[in-house]
Structure formats: C-alpha cells, structure tokens
Amino acid sequence: MDQASEPARYDFAAAEPRWQAAWNDRDCFLAPDVPPADAKKYYVLEMFPYPSGKIHMGHVRNYTLGDVVARYKRATGHLVMHPMGWDAFGLPAENAARDRGVHPGQWTYNNIANMRAELKRMGLSLDWSREFATCDPEYYGQQQSLFQDLMAAGWVERKESWVNWDPVDNTVLANEQVIDGKGWRSGAPVEKKRLSQWFMQITRAAPELLGALDTLDRWPERVKLMQANWIGRSEGARVRFELAQSVDGVTDVEVFTTRPDTLFGMSFLAVAAEHPLADAAAKRDPAAAAFIAECRAQGTSEAAIEQAEKRGFDTGFFVKHPFNGQEYPIWIANFVLMEYGTGAIFGCPSGDQRDLDFARKYDLPVLPVVLPPDADPRDFTIGDVAYTDDGTIFNSGFLNGKTVPEAKRAAIDALEQKRAGKGIVNWRLRDWGVSRQRYWGCPIPVIHCDACGVVPVPKDQLPVKLPEDVDFSRPGNPLDHHPTWKHVNCPQCSRAAVRETDTFDTFVDSSWYFARFCSPRATVPLTKAAVEAWLPVDQYIGGIEHAILHLLYARFFTRALHGMDKVATPEPFAGLFTQGMVTHASYRAADGRWLYPEEISVDAEGVATEKATGAVVAIGRGEKMSKSKNNTVDPGAIIDRYGADTARWFILSDNPPERDMEWSEAGVAGSQRFVQRLWRLVQTNLPLPAAEETPAGRKLRQTTHRAIAAVTQALETFAFNVAVARIHEFANAIAEAPAEAAGAKAEALDAITQLISPMMPHLAEELWSTLHPDGKLVAELDWPVADPALLKAETVTLAVQVNGKLRSNIEVAVNEGEDAIFAAALAEENVSRAIDGKPIRKRIHVRGRIVNFVV
RNA sequence: GCGGGCGUGCCGGAAUGGUAGACGGAAGCGACUUAAAAUCGCUCGGGUGCAUGCCUGUGCGGGUUCGAGUCCCGCCGCCCGCACCA
Numbered sequence: 001m002d003q004a005s006e007p008a009r010y011d012f013a014a015a016e017p018r019w020q021a022a023w024n025d026r027d028c029f030l031a032p033d034v035p036p037a038d039a040k041k042y043y044v045l046e047m048f049p050y051p052s053g054k055i056h057m058g059h060v061r062n063y064t065l066g067d068v069v070a071r072y073k074r075a076t077g078h079l080v081m082h083p084m085g086w087d088a089f090g091l092p093a094e095n096a097a098r099d100r101g102v103h104p105g106q107w108t109y110n111n112i113a114n115m116r117a118e119l120k121r122m123g124l125s126l127d128w129s130r131e132f133a134t135c136d137p138e139y140y141g142q143q144q145s146l147f148q149d150l151m152a153a154g155w156v157e158r159k160e161s162w163v164n165w166d167p168v169d170n171t172v173l174a175n176e177q178v179i180d181g182k183g184w185r186s187g188a189p190v191e192k193k194r195l196s197q198w199f200m201q202i203t204r205a206a207p208e209l210l211g212a213l214d215t216l217d218r219w220p221e222r223v224k225l226m227q228a229n230w231i232g233r234s235e236g237a238r239v240r241f242e243l244a245q246s247v248d249g250v251t252d253v254e255v256f257t258t259r260p261d262t263l264f265g266m267s268f269l270a271v272a273a274e275h276p277l278a279d280a281a282a283k284r285d286p287a288a289a290a291f292i293a294e295c296r297a298q299g300t301s302e303a304a305i306e307q308a309e310k311r312g313f314d315t316g317f318f319v320k321h322p323f324n325g326q327e328y329p330i331w332i333a334n335f336v337l338m339e340y341g342t343g344a345i346f347g348c349p350s351g352d353q354r355d356l357d358f359a360r361k362y363d364l365p366v367l368p369v370v371l372p373p374d375a376d377p378r379d380f381t382i383g384d385v386a387y388t389d390d391g392t393i394f395n396s397g398f399l400n401g402k403t404v405p406e407a408k409r410a411a412i413d414a415l416e417q418k419r420a421g422k423g424i425v426n427w428r429l430r431d432w433g434v435s436r437q438r439y440w441g442c443p444i445p446v447i448h449c450d451a452c453g454v455v456p457v458p459k460d461q462l463p464v465k466l467p468e469d470v471d472f473s474r475p476g477n478p479l480d481h482h483p484t485w486k487h488v489n490c491p492q493c494s495r496a497a498v499r500e501t502d503t504f505d506t507f508v509d510s511s512w513y514f515a516r517f518c519s520p521r522a523t524v525p526l527t528k529a530a531v532e533a534w535l536p537v538d539q540y541i542g543g544i545e546h547a548i549l550h551l552l553y554a555r556f557f558t559r560a561l562h563g564m565d566k567v568a569t570p571e572p573f574a575g576l577f578t579q580g581m582v583t584h585a586s587y588r589a590a591d592g593r594w595l596y597p598e599e600i601s602v603d604a605e606g607v608a609t610e611k612a613t614g615a616v617v618a619i620g621r622g623e624k625m626s627k628s629k630n631n632t633v634d635p636g637a638i639i640d641r642y643g644a645d646t647a648r649w650f651i652l653s654d655n656p657p658e659r660d661m662e663w664s665e666a667g668v669a670g671s672q673r674f675v676q677r678l679w680r681l682v683q684t685n686l687p688l689p690a691a692e693e694t695p696a697g698r699k700l701r702q703t704t705h706r707a708i709a710a711v712t713q714a715l716e717t718f719a720f721n722v723a724v725a726r727i728h729e730f731a732n733a734i735a736e737a738p739a740e741a742a743g744a745k746a747e748a749l750d751a752i753t754q755l756i757s758p759m760m761p762h763l764a765e766e767l768w769s770t771l772h773p774d775g776k777l778v779a780e781l782d783w784p785v786a787d788p789a790l791l792k793a794e795t796v797t798l799a800v801q802v803n804g805k806l807r808s809n810i811e812v813a814v815n816e817g818e819d820a821i822f823a824a825a826l827a828e829e830n831v832s833r834a835i836d837g838k839p840i841r842k843r844i845h846v847r848g849r850i851v852n853f854v855v
Numbered sequence: 856g857c858g859g860g861c862g863u864g865c866c867g868g869a870a871u872g873g874u875a876g877a878c879g880g881a882a883g884c885g886a887c888u889u890a891a892a893a894u895c896g897c898u899c900g901g902g903u904g905c906a907u908g909c910c911u912g913u914g915c916g917g918g919u920u921c922g923a924g925u926c927c928c929g930c931c932g933c934c935c936g937c938a939c940c941a
Contacts, residue, residue, distance in 0.1 A: 009893090222859060222936075229858075229937055236941080257941060270941095310939080335939040345941045353856085354939055428940060547936085653879065655867055662867075670880055676893090725869070725878035732878090799874040804922040806874050829907080844921050850873045854921045 010679035010766065012643030019765040020123055028779045029074075029125045031081040033519045033530040042078035043534050044070040045514055047542030047550070048085045051111040051133070052092065055118045057582040057625055057651075057663055058543065060635045064648045064759075065579055065657055065720070066541045067124045071758035072715050073538075074125065075783035081534055083130035083517040084119065086112050089140075089506045091169060091185060093440045098472040104440040105468070108135055118636055122644045123761050125779070130520045134509035135440070139516065141463025142525040143504070144445035146512065146561075148456045149525075150200070153564050157199045158454060162274065162338070163433060165193035170476050171437050172197065192274070192296065198444060198502070200432040202556045206231050208570070209429075209555055218575035220658075223547045230548050232428025234258055237412050239346065239421035241269060241319035244327050247280045253319060253330070256341030256426050260415065261407030264396035265348035265369035267359055269319050270312060270333035272343040278332045281315040288313055288332065295334045310335050310358040322420035323397060333358060341426055349386065356386040369396050370404060432553065434505045437477040439470055441503030449490035449497035457499075458491050464499070477501055510550055511557035514540075514572055526561070532568040540573040547578065577718060580660040582651075586620035586631040589613075594630040597665075622662045633663050645760035646672045652759050653724035674728070675763055678756070681735060682767050685745055692743030700744040703733045704751045705790035711755045712783070720759070727755055746771075754784050800825040801852040802834040810851070818845050825851045 023029065035041050046066040049059055070082040086108075093104035100107075112133055119126070132139050150156050164173040168186035178190050202209075210231045213224045236258035243251055255269065271277050273295035282289035291313040310333065317330040328346075335354055336345055349359035349366040359366050366382050370391040377394050393399045398414070399407045415421035435444065443464040445457040457464055467485040470478040479485060479501040490497035512525070514537050519530035535558075551573070558572040587595040589610055600608045600617050608617040625632045638647050650671035654661045707730035714723035734748045749771055757764035757778045764778045793814060798821065800808040808828040812821050822843055825831055835855050842854040 225859060226936060232937095232940065234940075255941080259941080333939095335941090337940070340940045347941090352941070354941080357939095426940085544935090653867090659867095664867090664880080666880060667867085673893095674879090680894090719869095721867085722869070722878085728878050797874085801873085801922070804873095804920095809874070833908095842921060844873095846873060850922080852873080852921055 008683065010676055010763070012645065012675070012762065013640075015766045016121070016123060016644055016762040019762045020120065022765070022777060023123075023125070023779055026777065026780070028777065029070075029080075029082060029127050030129055031079060031127050033527070034533050035079045039079040040077060041534060042070075042073040042080045042539075043537045044073065044080060044082045044539050045517070045537045045541070046084075047540070047546060048087050048510070048513060049115065050087045050090060050092075051108055051115055053111040053114055055115055055635050057584075057633055057635060059119075060122065060647060061579055061582055061651050061657075061661070062541060062543070063119065063122060063124055064651050065577070066539070067122075067126075067648075067761075068652065068715065068720060068758040069539050069541070070125050071761060071779070072783070074779075075754075075758070075781065077782065080125075081130075081517070082124075082126055083520070084124075084126045084128065085131055085513060085517065085520075086115075086133035086135075087506065087510055087513075088112065088133035088135040089441045089503075089509055091438065091440070094438065094472060094478075097440075097470075103468070105135065105466075108133070108440075121636070121639050122648070125761070130517050132516070132520050134442070134506070134513065137463045137465050138521075139513075140442035140509070141465075142516065142522075143442050143509065143512070144457070144462050144464060145459055146525040147504075147508075148445060148459065149564060149566075150560060151456065153560065155201050155204070155560050157201055157431070158196060159199060160194060160196045161199075161433070162192050163195050163197060165191045165195075167191055169438075172433060172435060195435075197433045197435040200434055200508075200553075200556065202432045202553070203427055203429050205556050205559050206233070206427045206429050208559060209552065212555075212559075212571060216571065216574075216576070219573075220576065220578055223544070223551065223576060223578060226547045227552055230429065230552065234426050234428070236260065236424065236426060237408075237415060237421050238342065238424050239263070239322065239415060241322065241346070241420075243330075244318035244320055247277065247317055248283075250276065250280065253277060253344050254342045254421075255344045255346050256424070257346060259348065259351060259408070260411035260421075260423075261393060261396075261399060261402075261404050262348040262351040262369050263321070263323060263346065263411055264399065265350045265367050266321060266328055266346045267349055267355075267365045267367065268329050268331050268347040270331045270336050270345050270347055270358070272336040272338035273332055273334065274338035275332070275336075275343045277315065277317065277330060277344075281313070281317070281332065285316075288315060291332060295332070310354060310361060312358060312362060314362075322415060322418055329364075331358075331362075339430065340428065350382045351386055351388060353386045353388070356382065356384070360384070367395055369393060432505075432507075432556070434508055435502040436505050437480070437501075438503050439466065439472070439478040441506060442509060443479070444500040444502050444504060446500045447488055447490060447497050448500060449493060449495065451495060452490055452492045452497075455490055455492050455497070461491075479503070507549060507553050511553045512561070514554070515558070515561070515567060526566050528566070528568075531566070535567060536569045536572055536574040539575045539577065541577045541579060543581075544578040551576070577658070579657050581624050582663055583622040583660050584625050584631040584633060584663045586623045586629045588618045588620060590615060590618075594628065596630045622660065624660075625663070638668065642668055642672045643675070643762070645763045646675050649674065649724070649760050652720040654721065656721055657718060674731075675760065678731060678752070678763065679767065681731060682749055682753075682770055685742075685749060686770070688746040688749070688771075689742045691746060694740045694743060696738050696741035697744035700733070700737045700741040700748055702790050702793065703730065704744070704748045705786040707733075707755065708751055708784050709786040709791055712786070715758065723755075724759070727752065730755070751784050754778060754781060757781075796848050798825070798848075799850045800828060800831050801850060802831060803854060804852060805834070807831050807834045814848070821845060821851060825853070 044066055046062045070080050074080040088108050093108050096102055096107045097104045164178045166173050166183035166186050166188055168188040173183055183190055210228060210233055213228055236256060237260040238254055238256055240252050240254050273292045278292055282292055312331040312333040315330045318327040319330060320327055347355040349356040350368040351370060368380055368382050370387055371377055371380055371394045372391045390404050393402045393407045399410055402410060412423040445462060445464045447455045447457060449455055467482055472478055474481055486499040486501050488497055488499055515526050515531055518534040519527040554572050558567055559570050561567040562570045587600050587608055589595055600610055608619050610617050623629060650668045654667060707726055710726040711723045730752055753764050753767040768778045795811050796814050798810050798812060799806055800810055808830045810824050812824060838855040840853050840855050844852040
C-alpha cells in the first residue's frame with residue numbers, strides 16, 4: 001500500500017517535544033516567590049523522588065495526578081506553584097560508591113540528570129526554576145542553619161539512649177525504620193546498642209500533633225488515624241512502689257497503668273529485661289542474667305512472629321503495695337517493653353489477658369476485682385479469659401462498689417494523697433533520633449570540644465561541606481575514618497576539637513523542603529514573605545507508605561518553625577491525597593522462576609505458557625511492580641511507543657486514583673486509540689461551519705455544557721476516572737451528532753480540547769493550534785464555564801414505576817404540571833397493564849426523576 | 856486482639872435514597888481489505904419469550920421506605936494499618 005492512502009495519524013513523537021518547548025519558551029509554569037496580594041495562590045506538590053536513576057510507574061502516576069491538579073487550578077484562575085526537586089541523600093549512593101567506585105555525589109547527580117530528562121518527557125507543568133537537590137550544599141547548608149535555630153529554640157537534645165542498630169548498614173535506625181525487628185532497608189535483625197545521639201523532641205509536640213489532626217479536613221481519615229495510633233495517647237497513672245528492701249541503693253520502682261482501679265487485683269510486678277532492676281538481679285544471679293540475654297535475643301529476631309509465650313524470671317525482690325501494704329514479687333518478664341511507659345508494670349491477672357497468661361503459667365494468684373454487671377460476687381471467678389469490660393469494683397477496699405471510671409479517679413486521688421503516684425497522660429511516640437553514622441547525608445553542624453562541650457559551627461562558616469575524598473572500602477562511617485576532615489579548632493576556645501561525624505537522617509531533609517521551594521535560592525533557610533504567601537501546600541500528593549514517618553516529621557518541623565515565627569501556618573499540608581500503587585501481572589514458572597511478559601504466550605482461554613518450554617505458567621494478578629518479579633514496565637519505553645499523553649490518560653482512566661491500579665498493555669493500547677480518535681474527530685470536522693442555531697445544534701450545545709459541568713465536577717473531587725468517562729461520552733456525542741448540528745461543533749471541539757488539557761496537555765495544544773491557528777496556548781487559557789441556561793433541558797425523561805418497579809419512560813416538558821404528568825404516565829400501555837385496573841392508593845412524583853404509582 | 860476500609864457483569868469501574876451496570880477493557884459476530892493492521896457497526900449479568908415484554912439480579916439474612924447498591928441491625932468474606940502499648 002502506498003504512503004499517500006495511509007490514513008493520517010497524530011504524530012505524538014514530533015508534537016510532544018514541540019509543545020514542551022513552547023511552554024518552556026513562554027515560561028508558562030513559573031511562579032513568583034511572592035505572589036501579588038490579589039492572587040489566588042495554589043501550591044501543588046508531589047512527594048519529591050529519590051534519584052535512583054530511573055523513574056518508575058509509581059512516579060508517573062504520582063506526577064500525572066499532581067499535574068492534572070496543577071493545570072486545572074492554573075486554568076481556573078489560580079496562581080499555581082508546582083515545583084520539583086530531589087530527595088538526594090541516602091544509602092544507595094554509598095552502596096554504589098562501595099560497589100562500583102563511583103563517588104556518591106557523581107552517582108546522584110548523574111541519576112538526577114537522567115530522571116529530570118524522563119520527567120520532562122512527561123510534559124509536566126513544573127516550575128523547574130525552583131529545582132534543588134537536598135545534597136546541594138546550598139540546601140543542606142541552610143538545613144544546618146535551621147538545625148542550629150531549632151537547637152537554640154530548645155527542640156534538640158543530645159542524649160545517650162538505647163538505639164536500634166542495623167549491623168549490616170552500620171547505622172542507627174528510628175523506631176519507625178524497624179519493621180518486624182528488622183532494618184527497613186537491609187532486612188537484617190536489629191540489635192540494641194547504647195549510643196550518644198541527637199534527638200528532635202517531637203514528643204513535646206505530641207499533644208498538638210494529635211489535636212491538630214482534627215483540623216486537617218482534607219486529609220484521608222485513615223492517615224489521620226494511623227498518625228493518632230502512632231502518637232498513642234493514653235490516660236492513666238504513674239504508680240510508685242517501694243521496694244521491701246533497697247537494691248543497689250534503689251528504693252522504689254515506678255509503673256505506668258491505665259487501670260489504677262484494679263490495683264487491688266495485683267499479684268506481681270514485672271519489669272523489662274533492660275530495666276535497672278533486671279540488671280541488679282543479673283548481678284546477683286547468673287540465671288537472671290541468662291534469662292535477660294535470652295529476652296534480648298528473642299526481642300530482636302523471630303520473636304515478633306511466635307510472640308505467643310509469656311515468660312518470666314522471679315528476681316526474689318519484693319515491693320510494697322501502696323494501698324494494702326502487702327508484699328508482691330518482682331519478676332522480669334519478656335512481654336514488658338522498656339520503650340513504653342516506665343518499663344515496668346503491675347500485674348493484675350483478672351483484668352489483663354497477658355497478666356493472666358503469665359499468672360497461670362507461674363501459678364500466681366488471680367483475684368477478680370471488677371464484677372461484671374450480672375455476675376454474683378460469691379461465685380464469680382476468672383478462668384482463662386481476663387475480664388476487661390466495665391463493671392462494679394469489689395475485693396478492693398475503699399474502691400468497692402464504684403464503677404470502673406469512678407474507681408480510676410478515686411485510686412488516682414488516693415495515690416496522689418499518699419504521694420505514691422499521680423494521674424498522667426502517657427504517649428507512645430518517642431523522640432526522633434536523627435543521628436546516622438553515614439557519609440552521604442547532611443553533616444550535623446557541631447563541634448565537640450573537651451573544654452567547651454558541644455559548640456555549634458558558627459553560621460558564617462556554614463555549610464559544613466562533606467569532604468570529597470572519602471574511602472568506602474571500610475565498614476562504618478567514612479567521615480569518622482577521614483584523616484583530616486573532623487579535626488578542627490574549637491570556635492570558642494580555639495583549642496583542638498573534633499567535628500561531629502554523624503549526619504542527619506534523610507527524613508530531616510524532607511521535613512522542610514516544601515517550605516524551601518517557596519524561595520529556593522534565598523541565602524537564609526526560609527524567607528518570611530515567600531513562606532507566608534505560599535504555605536500551606538494546598539494539595540500534597542504521594543504514597544500511603546509515608547503516612548506516618550515523613551508526614552509526621554514534616555508536621556513537627558512546621559509546628560516548631562511556626563513557634564519560632566519562621567512559618568505562618570502550624571500545618572504544612574492543607575490537603576493530602578494518597579495514591580495507590582501501580583501493579584502488573586506477573587508470570588511464574590512451576591519451578592518458581594519469574595518470567596518476563598516476552599517469555600510467555602497467552603491463549604484464548606487465558607492460559608499462559610512459557611514459550612521456551614511450553615509449560616503452563618501461573619499468572620499473578622496485580623502484584624506490585626518489582627524488579628525481582630520481572631513485572632516492571634519502563635515509563636521511558638511506554639512514552640517512546642505511545643507518547644506521554646497516552647500514558648497519562650491510561651493512568652487516569654483505569655480506576656480511582658487512591659486505589660491500586662493494574663498496568664495492562666491492552667489498557668494503554670486502548671488509550672492510544674482514544675488519542676488518535678480525538679485527533680481524527682477534529683481533523684474530519686474541518687473546516688468548521690459558522691455557528692448556527694438549529695434544534696440538533698442546541699442539543700449538542702447542551703451536551704457540551706453538561707460535559708463541561710460534569711468534567712469540572714469530577715476534577716474537583718479527584719474522580720479522574722469519572723472525568724475520563726465523561727470525556728469519552730462527550731466525544732461519542734460529537735461524533736454521532738447529526739449534520740444539522742454542525743453549527744455547534746466548533747464550540748464542542750473547543751470544549752473537549754480544553755477538557756482534556758489537564759490530562760493530555762500535548763494533544764490539547766495540538767488540537768487547539770489546529771482549531772485556532774492564532775498562536776495561543778491551551779496552557780494559557782481560562783477553564784471553560786458551563787452556561788447554566790444550557791444545563792437545563794426543555795424536556796426530561798421520567799421513569800414511570802408501578803409499585804417501585806420500572807414500567808415505562810415518558811418524555812415531558814421540564815415544568816409540566818403534575819396532573820398532566822400523571823395522565824401521560826397512565827396513558828402508557830405498559831403502565832396501565834401493570835396497574836391492571838387496581839385502585840391507585842398513592843401517586844408519587846419527583847420532579848425530573850420519577851413517577852411511581854402504588855396500587 | 857484493636858482500629859479502619861471494601862464486597863456491583865469476564866475485568867477496571869459508574870450510579871445527590873429515584874431507570875443498576877454509565878464509560879472503558881477483554882471477548883464474540885459482521886462490514887471494509889487479496890490479506891492483515893487500522894477503522895466502523897452489532898452482541899455482551901442470568902433466565903424466559905414470537906413479542907411491545909416479563910421474571911430475576913449489587914456477598915448473605917432481616918428491617919426502614921412508595922422506592923435501597925446507597926440508610927439501619929445481624930452475619931460471611933477480603934484488604935490495609937497497628938500490635939505483648941500495660
């Protein structure tokens with residue numbers, strides 16, 4: 001077949017770079033640091049990527065979602081800021097250095113260059129003038145300055161503590177980075193180690209971080225819930241028990257309880273293996289020491305899984321009960337956590353399942369103290385199930401007869417009177433340890449001097465830059481090994497001193513980058529005018545995996561900076577959207593090998609076989625894309641083959657954006673068909689006839705304006721898949737419009753071009769330039785507004801029901817009188833047959849919707 | 856165990872208490888073509904019928920209502936988060 005008769009197709013490969021250049025040339029997406037006072041600002045931000053070297057489909061989804069919002073908001077009269085940067089510090093760069101001999105900085109900046117080019121191919125409406133990487137000395141220097149401000153404001157503390165030590169990565173992990181007792185990156189069992197560390201005092205902000213969740217009305221409920229659980233507020237009492245005999249000078253032990261009402265049900269006191277009293281027992285008794293060692297081993301490795309058994313060791317120490325004066329034994333127990341409360345509990349077996357399990361195992365007494373509502377105190381006993389519900393207190397001296405809440409209050413009052421305890425609120429949240437023994441991170445800007453202690457590096461000497469010449473061949477922290485870098489003179493006394501060789505947790509870097517974007521080149525961390533103008537971020541978009549860590553730290557930073565009058569709002573992100581994962585089918589041979597899609601073929605029944613062997617292959621539906629499962633799809637290859645618009649459109653059309661989406665070849669191909677179809681729709685209607693009012697034309701105009709309203713509504717609510725469906729319907733309607741409607745087609749084609757523009761910006765420009773060769777860009781146009789007059793129909797189709805069952809449809813004028821409507825409905829043959837002469841008991845008419853006869 | 860979310864065709868999914876399955880994908884049939892691709896048309900929850908139709912149908916069982924996928928009660932199943940949190 002010759003070339004000439006080949007049907008013309010939209011050449012996305014030529015068009016997309018052309019429009020990207022046009023946007024760039026006209027500075028379409030630049031925003032000022034300080035917007036004019038009358039501007040409606042809108043700050044759209046997607047979580048910035050780690051520069052691994054290539055973008056993946058998760059990025060494509062994330063940035064497509066953000067770009068739709070940014071472009072839509074820009075078109076609806078907002079001054080949009082939509083920046084991009086790089087979360088560029090972190091371990092993979094050091095691993096690359098160790099394994100391949102390339103410097104982390106070089107590796108990182110190369111990766112950034114690759115990924116920037118890939119992102120640019122997506123046609124995102126980004127303000128690239130604001131770009132920075134957290135490993136730029138300009139950025140991390142300002143972070144060092146900010147850290148010193150936080151120190152001065154009292155948010156930072158250096159303390160010795162038990163830390164989670166990752167023996168493979170040779171670094172400290174935050175609690176949040178320990179998953180099932182293993183390091184979140186290395187997967188190695190985490191060990192406990194005692195180290196001197198820098199901490200952000202996030203616990204001081206716990207009440208506000210919890211309370212302010214209520215103000216975040218555009219956050220997903222489940223994220224707020226996860227944060228609330230993580231912060232973990234619980235009301236109770238701290239109770240001090242005197243030891244019957246002091247141990248190594250220790251005279252008492254404190255416990256935290258939420259159930260002071262059950263104090264009379266006590267039968268033992270238990271401490272964690274790391275508790276000082278456990279140490280004391282270990283010194284006296286090798287068996288105790290052995291038990292503690294066992295607990296420690298168990299605490300880190302497989303324990304979490306087979307957590308079943310409660311085990312303990314009787315120390316032989318005793319405490320005196322604050323109320324009844326009796327003595328109770330102190331045990332070391334493997335289920336008591338040093339990290340929570342005081343690392344000690346009092347055991348009330350009748351009211352707590354764990355305590356009960358423990359008591360049964362070691363034959364400790366079980367005294368019921370809460371009587372269920374309809375139980376008889378003379379014969380009520382506890383079997384293998386503790387009673388944790390409400391009831392009446394008994395067997396409990398002065399608390400007898402009270403309800404549980406009453407007894408809690410009375411017990412706390414009594415404790416406070418005896419100075420043996422007090423009512424407190426306990427938090428699960430721990431302070432945030434930010435020290436990491438790594439090279440590729442922001443150096444902590446302090447100097448340790450034997451004479452002066454910890455001295456901040458003077459601000460005029462910031463940034464404390466990372467040395468370039470480092471050795472990654474030895475395990476541990478290269479900064480610590482460096483021959484010269486850490487040796488400096490004390491800024492205060494000028495004597496020989498050493499730099500801090502730890503660097504910050506990378507979550508510090510991402511805790512304020514959104515604020516830095518407001519004035520990314522400023523010579524101070526934040527400029528007040530820019531930050532006040534732009535923050536909070538109006539729409540933040542990212543993965544649910546950051547629901548706790550990143551989002552909580554960013555909230556904490558913002559709150560602290562707000563208190564220091566550096567940020568005007570206490571919360572960084574007014575709106576949060578968490579997108580689902582991108583998944584893909586996977587193929588696994590019977591012997592467990594993961595096969596690439598190219599290696600298999602699928603027959604008509606959907607049975608997959610391996611091409612090489614002919615053996616049947618198991619198809620996994622919708623598994624998270626991962627290199628190990630050979631089911632990743634490279635965005636670059638997709639854009640080569642289909643173009644950015646097609647990829648964007650498919651990602652938006654498949655399903656609601658908060659759910660996981662399955663990437664499928666058929667789906668992308670379908671989106672590509674629609675791209676071509678729209679292009680043809682415009683081409684085949686050219687040249688457009690002049691506007692002319694005809695009945696058919698009016699109908700098309702109504703369709704046009706309804707589409708505008710529906711798509712606008714869908715975009716406002718993040719229902720992008722619905723927006724796509726409405727656009728499909730609209731395209732169908734334009735294609736099917738009769739010849740008499742031609743006079744309304746120009747308006748329809750203009751509208752559909754604009755409606756697709758947030759989602760398929762290149763195609764929109766291409767179509768617009770065909771429809772209006774006057775040089776204007778869609779990116780510069782105002783969003784179309786539906787004409788209310790055209791949204792109202794003259795006639796409406798009413799469903800006619802008899803006893804709630806659909807029997808017919810009638811077409812009536814919108815403001816037809818009720819009597820006429822009922823008459824018309826009854827005139828329908830189906831309706832009269834269904835009524836079958838029975839008397840009509842009730843007639844219902846909902847205007848514009850339905851008529852229902854009850855017979 | 857605690858907390859949250861969700862169950863709709865073959866699949867993704869739509870549906871202010873008011874015509875369930877929009878829209879898309881897959882599949883099948885047909886047109887065009889020497890053939891294919893591309894494109895266009897038709898069918899597409901189940902049952903029944905010559906048929907305008909009729910019956911049935913949104914995990915299961917009840918309820919409220921003229922009317923329930925949607926609201927209420929009780930189950931079942933799946934997914935996610937947290938988890939010896941005292």
